[in-house]
Amino acid sequence: MTTSDQKVQLSVWFSSLQSRICEALENLEDEAEHLAPRHVPPGRFERKEWKRQDASHPEQDGGGGTMTLLKGRVFEKAGVNVSTVYGEFPSQFAKEIPGADADPRFWAIGISLVIHPLNPFVPAVHMNTRHIVTSKAWFGGGSDLTPTFEFDEDTNDFHQAFRVACDTHNPDYYPRFKALCDDYFYLPHRQEPRGIGGIFYDNLRSGEAPEDFEKDFAFTRDVGEAFLDIYPKLVRRHMEKPWTESDKQKQMVKRGRYVEFNLLYDRGTKFGLQTGGNVEAILMSLPPMVSWP
Numbered sequence: 001m002t003t004s005d006q007k008v009q010l011s012v013w014f015s016s017l018q019s020r021i022c023e024a025l026e027n028l029e030d031e032a033e034h035l036a037p038r039h040v041p042p043g044r045f046e047r048k049e050w051k052r053q054d055a056s057h058p059e060q061d062g063g064g065g066t067m068t069l070l071k072g073r074v075f076e077k078a079g080v081n082v083s084t085v086y087g088e089f090p091s092q093f094a095k096e097i098p099g100a101d102a103d104p105r106f107w108a109i110g111i112s113l114v115i116h117p118l119n120p121f122v123p124a125v126h127m128n129t130r131h132i133v134t135s136k137a138w139f140g141g142g143s144d145l146t147p148t149f150e151f152d153e154d155t156n157d158f159h160q161a162f163r164v165a166c167d168t169h170n171p172d173y174y175p176r177f178k179a180l181c182d183d184y185f186y187l188p189h190r191q192e193p194r195g196i197g198g199i200f201y202d203n204l205r206s207g208e209a210p211e212d213f214e215k216d217f218a219f220t221r222d223v224g225e226a227f228l229d230i231y232p233k234l235v236r237r238h239m240e241k242p243w244t245e246s247d248k249q250k251q252m253v254k255r256g257r258y259v260e261f262n263l264l265y266d267r268g269t270k271f272g273l274q275t276g277g278n279v280e281a282i283l284m285s286l287p288p289m290v291s292w293p
Helices: 004-031 152-167 173-184 210-238 245-264 267-274 279-285
Strands: 046-053 061-070 075-088 105-117 124-133 137-146 197-204
Touching: 004 061, 004 075, 004 105, 004 210, 046 075, 061 279, 075 279, 105 210, 105 279, 124 210, 124 245, 137 152, 137 173, 137 210, 152 173, 152 197, 152 210, 173 197, 197 210, 267 279
Parallel strands: none
Antiparallel strands: 046 061, 061 075, 075 105, 105 124, 124 137, 137 197
């Protein structure tokens, strides 16, 4: 099982990654001074701490987290959240979680981000990684890109970044996790993918030994590093491109697909709501403006 020392390692890593991602996005806001009127300041993340009550035992501490939200001149809405929650799963939900049918107690930590850019030519993106402990313990996460206008160079570079992260650890990871991503981020009712994919993994658990934890944790760290390296490059590639109201309307419709997936199918949304998480943080992924034709 995950030890106290390992939980500290996880907490330090996720908090550090959150800070570095926020800094990278704020740097992009600074670079975009000429894209906005002089009176529009660069966006800055606002931090908000929240506490959770355990759904099964409301009188007990259930953990909490840190929300960070930015609304600026490059990013119409960017949220980067870290949480550590624990307690007991509700009985019906416990049946859906590995290891929780034997014991409903859990501990979970993770980072989750969604970025909705202002410019329609800059792709929206999602990334999360997490570690969950029940009577079993495992890692999960991934990242996927949702452009309104797809560019082959972006698609190739995004996938290559995560291919390298995967191949460093296991040559089977990338094809397996890419296929899982394509399958997961799909809207059955529209028979279309949400975006151009990326990687998605869950229940990653190489074994019980301490070195197995370190192996899986190292891979999860590299997923975060891959995101931090590639996404700012894609933003810089497109953030100065002029766009029209027609372009913006296409972005609004694409965001509608994003909303449909997150509210109808997303496991993270379901997990957060079923475990009594912060609703504002859970629904952070929803765009600020959206349209349906």
